[in-house]
Amino acid sequence: MAESGKAEVSADTVPATVRGAGGLVALEGAVAVTVAIVLVVRGLLGHDQSQASGYGTAAWFGILGGAVLAAGVGLLLGHRWGRAIAVIAQILLLPVAWSLLTDSHQPVYGALLGVVVVAALILLFVPSSTRWMARDYEVAPD
Numbered sequence: 462m463a464e465s466g467k468a469e470v471s472a473d474t475v476p477a478t479v480r481g482a483g484g485l486v487a488l489e490g491a492v493a494v495t496v497a498i499v500l501v502v503r504g505l506l507g508h509d510q511s512q513a514s515g516y517g518t519a520a521w522f523g524i525l526g527g528a529v530l531a532a533g534v535g536l537l538l539g540h541r542w543g544r545a546i547a548v549i550a551q552i553l554l555l556p557v558a559w560s561l562l563t564d565s566h567q568p569v570y571g572a573l574l575g576v577v578v579v580a581a582l583i584l585l586f587v588p589s590s591t592r593w594m595a596r597d598y599e600v601a602p603d
Contacts, residue, residue, distance in 0.1 A: 474593075475536075475539035475593065476589040476590055476592075476593050477589075478584045478585075478587050478589050478590045479536055479539070479544075479584070479585075479589075479590050479593055480536065480537055481584045482536055482544075482547060482581050482584035482585045482590070483532075483533045483534070483535070483536025483537035483538075483543065483547075484533065484537060485533070485577055485580060485581040485584070486529060486532055486533030486536060486543070486547040486550065486551075486581055487529075487530055487532075487533025487534055487536075487537060488533070488577070489526075489529050489530075489533070489550065489554070489577065489581075490526050490527065490528070490529035490530025490531070490532070490533050491526075491530055492526070493522045493523075493525060493526025493527075493529060493530070494522070494523060494526040494527055494530055496519075496522045496526070497518075497519040497520070497521075497522035497523035497526060498519075498523075500515045500516070500518055500519035500522065501515070501516065501519045503515055504516050504519070525550075528546060528550075529546065529547070529550045531543070531546075532544075532545075532546035532547045532550065533547065541593075541594055541597065544585060544590075544594055547581065547585060548582070548585055551578050551581050551582045551585070552582075554574060554578045555575075555578055557574065558571050558572075558574040558575035558578055559571070559575075561574060562575065
Protein backbone atom coordinates (compact mmCIF):
# COMPACT_ATOMS: atom_id res chain seq x y z
CA MET A 462 0.00 0.00 0.00
CA ALA A 463 1.13 3.50 -0.73
CA GLU A 464 1.14 6.22 1.92
CA SER A 465 -2.02 7.75 0.45
CA GLY A 466 -3.94 4.56 1.17
CA LYS A 467 -4.23 3.58 -2.49
CA ALA A 468 -2.73 0.41 -3.90
CA GLU A 469 0.43 0.82 -5.91
CA VAL A 470 -0.04 0.27 -9.62
CA SER A 471 2.73 -1.11 -11.76
CA ALA A 472 4.10 1.34 -14.33
CA ASP A 473 3.18 -1.02 -17.16
CA THR A 474 -0.38 -1.66 -15.97
CA VAL A 475 -2.98 -0.14 -18.27
CA PRO A 476 -6.23 0.71 -16.46
CA ALA A 477 -9.42 -1.02 -17.58
CA THR A 478 -10.87 2.42 -18.31
CA VAL A 479 -8.16 3.09 -20.91
CA ARG A 480 -8.69 -0.33 -22.47
CA GLY A 481 -12.46 0.28 -22.51
CA ALA A 482 -11.98 3.62 -24.24
CA GLY A 483 -9.58 1.93 -26.66
CA GLY A 484 -12.21 -0.63 -27.52
CA LEU A 485 -14.83 2.04 -28.22
CA VAL A 486 -12.43 4.15 -30.26
CA ALA A 487 -11.25 1.11 -32.23
CA LEU A 488 -14.88 0.27 -32.94
CA GLU A 489 -15.46 3.79 -34.29
CA GLY A 490 -12.40 3.50 -36.50
CA ALA A 491 -13.42 0.06 -37.75
CA VAL A 492 -16.87 1.37 -38.70
CA ALA A 493 -15.30 4.26 -40.63
CA VAL A 494 -12.90 1.94 -42.47
CA THR A 495 -15.81 -0.37 -43.29
CA VAL A 496 -17.76 2.57 -44.72
CA ALA A 497 -14.72 3.43 -46.86
CA ILE A 498 -14.57 -0.11 -48.21
CA VAL A 499 -18.30 -0.12 -48.96
CA LEU A 500 -18.01 3.18 -50.82
CA VAL A 501 -15.14 1.90 -52.95
CA VAL A 502 -17.00 -1.32 -53.77
CA ARG A 503 -20.13 0.68 -54.69
CA GLY A 504 -18.03 2.87 -56.98
CA LEU A 505 -16.40 -0.15 -58.63
CA LEU A 506 -19.82 -1.72 -59.20
CA GLY A 507 -20.95 1.40 -61.06
CA HIS A 508 -23.41 2.90 -58.58
CA ASP A 509 -24.41 6.48 -59.26
CA GLN A 510 -21.66 8.87 -58.16
CA SER A 511 -23.43 12.09 -59.17
CA GLN A 512 -24.57 13.09 -55.67
CA ALA A 513 -21.18 12.73 -54.04
CA SER A 514 -17.77 11.46 -54.94
CA GLY A 515 -17.78 7.94 -53.58
CA TYR A 516 -14.04 7.59 -53.99
CA GLY A 517 -13.25 10.93 -52.35
CA THR A 518 -15.57 10.17 -49.46
CA ALA A 519 -14.03 6.70 -49.19
CA ALA A 520 -10.56 8.22 -49.00
CA TRP A 521 -11.73 10.62 -46.27
CA PHE A 522 -13.32 7.82 -44.23
CA GLY A 523 -10.35 5.52 -44.84
CA ILE A 524 -7.68 7.98 -43.76
CA LEU A 525 -9.46 9.38 -40.73
CA GLY A 526 -11.02 6.05 -39.77
CA GLY A 527 -7.64 4.36 -40.06
CA ALA A 528 -6.10 6.93 -37.71
CA VAL A 529 -8.92 6.49 -35.19
CA LEU A 530 -8.65 2.70 -35.47
CA ALA A 531 -4.89 2.93 -34.87
CA ALA A 532 -5.48 5.14 -31.82
CA GLY A 533 -7.98 2.66 -30.39
CA VAL A 534 -5.62 -0.26 -30.91
CA GLY A 535 -2.82 1.83 -29.43
CA LEU A 536 -4.88 2.41 -26.29
CA LEU A 537 -5.76 -1.27 -26.09
CA LEU A 538 -2.04 -2.06 -26.21
CA GLY A 539 -1.20 0.62 -23.63
CA HIS A 540 0.35 3.28 -25.87
CA ARG A 541 -0.23 6.76 -24.51
CA TRP A 542 -0.07 8.43 -27.95
CA GLY A 543 -3.49 6.96 -28.77
CA ARG A 544 -5.22 9.11 -26.16
CA ALA A 545 -4.65 12.42 -27.95
CA ILE A 546 -6.05 11.14 -31.24
CA ALA A 547 -8.96 9.50 -29.41
CA VAL A 548 -9.89 12.68 -27.52
CA ILE A 549 -9.76 14.82 -30.68
CA ALA A 550 -11.86 12.27 -32.58
CA GLN A 551 -14.50 12.22 -29.82
CA ILE A 552 -14.70 16.01 -29.73
CA LEU A 553 -15.13 16.09 -33.52
CA LEU A 554 -17.80 13.37 -33.38
CA LEU A 555 -19.98 15.23 -30.85
CA PRO A 556 -21.43 17.63 -33.47
CA VAL A 557 -21.87 14.71 -35.87
CA ALA A 558 -24.01 12.93 -33.28
CA TRP A 559 -26.00 16.12 -32.73
CA SER A 560 -26.53 16.54 -36.47
CA LEU A 561 -27.74 12.96 -36.76
CA LEU A 562 -30.17 13.56 -33.90
CA THR A 563 -31.57 16.78 -35.35
CA ASP A 564 -31.00 17.93 -38.94
CA SER A 565 -30.37 14.51 -40.48
CA HIS A 566 -33.44 12.93 -38.89
CA GLN A 567 -31.46 9.83 -37.89
CA PRO A 568 -32.14 9.76 -34.14
CA VAL A 569 -31.20 6.10 -33.66
CA TYR A 570 -27.76 6.56 -35.20
CA GLY A 571 -27.30 9.90 -33.45
CA ALA A 572 -28.20 8.48 -30.06
CA LEU A 573 -25.99 5.45 -30.57
CA LEU A 574 -23.03 7.56 -31.67
CA GLY A 575 -23.64 10.06 -28.86
CA VAL A 576 -23.62 7.33 -26.22
CA VAL A 577 -20.39 5.84 -27.58
CA VAL A 578 -18.66 9.24 -27.82
CA VAL A 579 -19.67 10.38 -24.34
CA ALA A 580 -18.73 6.99 -22.85
CA ALA A 581 -15.30 7.13 -24.53
CA LEU A 582 -14.69 10.67 -23.27
CA ILE A 583 -15.69 9.70 -19.75
CA LEU A 584 -13.38 6.68 -19.84
CA LEU A 585 -10.52 8.80 -21.18
CA PHE A 586 -10.86 11.39 -18.39
CA VAL A 587 -11.67 9.38 -15.27
CA PRO A 588 -8.97 9.71 -12.59
CA SER A 589 -7.38 6.31 -13.23
CA SER A 590 -6.94 7.16 -16.92
CA THR A 591 -5.47 10.58 -16.28
CA ARG A 592 -3.10 9.19 -13.62
CA TRP A 593 -1.94 6.56 -16.11
CA MET A 594 -1.45 9.20 -18.79
CA ALA A 595 0.50 11.50 -16.47
CA ARG A 596 2.69 8.74 -15.05
CA ASP A 597 5.58 9.43 -17.46
CA TYR A 598 5.54 13.11 -16.57
CA GLU A 599 5.93 12.72 -12.82
CA VAL A 600 8.99 14.38 -11.35
CA ALA A 601 11.24 12.18 -9.22
CA PRO A 602 11.50 13.26 -5.58
CA ASP A 603 14.73 14.96 -4.48
